[in-house]
Amino acid sequence: MTGPISVLVVDDDELDRYAVGRQLGKHPEIGRVVEVADGSEAYDLVAGERFESELGPHPPRTLILLDINMPLMSGFDFLEAVEREALLSSADACVVVMLTSSSYFGDRERAEQFEVVGDYVEKPLRAPQIRSLIERFWPEHAAPAND
Amino acid sequence: MDDWMADRGPQHEPNPPPAPVAIDDALSLAAVPIPLLLVDSGGTIAFTNPGLDELFGYDSGVLAGQPVEVLIPPDVAGSHRELRDAYAEVPYERTMGANRDVRGITRQGEEVSVEIALKPVEIDGVAYVLGSVIDIGVLRAEQEKTRLAIDASASAMIMFDADGTVVLANRQALVTFGYAGDGLVGRSLNDLLPDRYRRRHAVFRAGYMTDPTQRSMGDARELYGLRSDGSEFPLELGLTPIDDQGKPLIMATIIDITQRKASEDEIRRQNADLVRLNDELGQFAYSASHDLKAPLATLDGLLDCLRDDLADGTVDGAAELAVRAQELTRRLATLIEGVLGFARSEHAAEGFCEVHLGDFVETMRTDLGAELSAAGVRLDVEIDPTLTITADPHRLRQIVENLMSNAIKYCDRRNADRFVAVRVEPRGEHVELTVADNGIGIPAEAQAQVFTMFRRFANHSEPGTGLGLAMVKRAVDQIGGEITFESAPGASVFRVLVPRVALEPTAAGVTT
Numbered sequence: 001m002t003g004p005i006s007v008l009v010v011d012d013d014e015l016d017r018y019a020v021g022r023q024l025g026k027h028p029e030i031g032r033v034v035e036v037a038d039g040s041e042a043y044d045l046v047a048g049e050r051f052e053s054e055l056g057p058h059p060p061r062t063l064i065l066l067d068i069n070m071p072l073m074s075g076f077d078f079l080e081a082v083e084r085e086a087l088l089s090s091a092d093a094c095v096v097v098m099l100t101s102s103s104y105f106g107d108r109e110r111a112e113q114f115e116v117v118g119d120y121v122e123k124p125l126r127a128p129q130i131r132s133l134i135e136r137f138w139p140e141h142a143a144p145a146n147d
Numbered sequence: 148m149d150d151w152m153a154d155r156g157p158q159h160e161p162n163p164p165p166a167p168v169a170i171d172d173a174l175s176l177a178a179v180p181i182p183l184l185l186v187d188s189g190g191t192i193a194f195t196n197p198g199l200d201e202l203f204g205y206d207s208g209v210l211a212g213q214p215v216e217v218l219i220p221p222d223v224a225g226s227h228r229e230l231r232d233a234y235a236e237v238p239y240e241r242t243m244g245a246n247r248d249v250r251g252i253t254r255q256g257e258e259v260s261v262e263i264a265l266k267p268v269e270i271d272g273v274a275y276v277l278g279s280v281i282d283i284g285v286l287r288a289e290q291e292k293t294r295l296a297i298d299a300s301a302s303a304m305i306m307f308d309a310d311g312t313v314v315l316a317n318r319q320a321l322v323t324f325g326y327a328g329d330g331l332v333g334r335s336l337n338d339l340l341p342d343r344y345r346r347r348h349a350v351f352r353a354g355y356m357t358d359p360t361q362r363s364m365g366d367a368r369e370l371y372g373l374r375s376d377g378s379e380f381p382l383e384l385g386l387t388p389i390d391d392q393g394k395p396l397i398m399a400t401i402i403d404i405t406q407r408k409a410s411e412d413e414i415r416r417q418n419a420d421l422v423r424l425n426d427e428l429g430q431f432a433y434s435a436s437h438d439l440k441a442p443l444a445t446l447d448g449l450l451d452c453l454r455d456d457l458a459d460g461t462v463d464g465a466a467e468l469a470v471r472a473q474e475l476t477r478r479l480a481t482l483i484e485g486v487l488g489f490a491r492s493e494h495a496a497e498g499f500c501e502v503h504l505g506d507f508v509e510t511m512r513t514d515l516g517a518e519l520s521a522a523g524v525r526l527d528v529e530i531d532p533t534l535t536i537t538a539d540p541h542r543l544r545q546i547v548e549n550l551m552s553n554a555i556k557y558c559d560r561r562n563a564d565r566f567v568a569v570r571v572e573p574r575g576e577h578v579e580l581t582v583a584d585n586g587i588g589i590p591a592e593a594q595a596q597v598f599t600m601f602r603r604f605a606n607h608s609e610p611g612t613g614l615g616l617a618m619v620k621r622a623v624d625q626i627g628g629e630i631t632f633e634s635a636p637g638a639s640v641f642r643v644l645v646p647r648v649a650l651e652p653t654a655a656g657v658t659t
Contacts, residue, residue, distance in 0.1 A: 013441070015471055019448030022455070040592075069437045072592055101444035102437045123441075124448030
């Protein structure tokens, strides 16, 4: 839990959060992991003054794993709110990766419209995918491959 | 019975008889090309001209001296004699046979259709009646052909004059407007139109008479006809101006489009159903990708963890993971059952019958008894037990059961006194059914999507498929009702307005 990369997991399903947490835990690059159950909670966090302190080092290197289909504020609602208020825009160290069970092409296309979205991954998220995400977005922090 | 003298024309006293015309030379009548005869006051034929002899098939001159009844079919000859005597008392000029079937009989015994004009005359101081006879048999035959042609038309045809009086109507017109015999001729067009059109129609007709061109009405706007029993029917109308020797007439061709409109409405309704079903299908396909796949993806993720644990030999959490995985499979099964139920509910219909709402709600109480007691929720019912509506009980059940079930499911467990209140009240042509609770409420930001399939507002660890309210909305639509709600933490109210006599089920709603 001392790695340089923070992760915000936004998912209404407790079991999904658990499984993702387990996979994230395999990577030494990952430091703090914060879980929220809904887009609005994520928004409150991202828009709040304590965002950086919640999510670790300065400057932040934060991976936001964002589910789409959530009860109150969906992943897209969250992205729209974030874009509207230009949150996360200054920090290219913040990357949103959609993590969803949806294979619906419309969802993928829609996600690609948001600048802050770096990838679209279908659940479940597996350890090799996490590694390739880190290598893509923060290669300087990627731990040397063990195998 | 048709006979010569019974045809007295209008039923008022004839004008005072004109003075008989004096004829100087009876023989000059022979030169007149119209068949003529002179009859004396005793009914004896005094003279016939060649035209008349020819018409009735006699040799020249042989009719003179014979009673006029030899020219009349035997079945009416007797009554003719009496009427002839009456005429002799008050002779006046008149026509027989106009619009009537007056018959004569020839020497060979054949009947001929004739029109006869009578005129009292005086020759050498002796009173006679001069009768002119026209053979209208050919004319009649032509008229008959025309009438048969018009009657053969599948459309109602009504001819009316500039005053809007019907002068001719075919058989279909009688059927369409519900009249018998000659019931239409002589009627005003107003009798065939609903009250609300009459004033307007008079204006239109006047306008049409000044600029009569053939036109078809009923395309752009809906026209209705009025039957003799007072009922109305939608019609399509074609108007054709006819000039009858300077007299403007209009031939109206009328098609009763009740059936056509009914099929059009039916097609429109089916189309709306198809559009709705298609929307639902699209929504379903989208939702299936999200909602049916989600538990599988989660399960997949959990099994990854389990495999890792087994590989590492850290099996402490393995049992817990297996339990969670199993819960997921059950959740997915429930969801699939819900989807199947939703699909089935589209077609399940019991048909319409009278539903006693008091009994109905009590049945719901029994059926939901286990849920109620498990959640510790009290059910309050306020209903006039005599209240009934005509509806499909299956749809009604979908509505009430889902609303009550939701109210129970989303009760607020922090609240010691938890209740669901069902109230049914008459509202004019409708009945208002209210399901209220003091549960957790629907979050304000979620209320816009309450009736959308798979939308759920509690998080996934709570029960529910996200299909209940979508099904309620659809059932309410199908019985022609309306649903509204208000919700805040601690108070939700769903109001359903149901027609006392619910609409006929739509095609998609009924499979027979």
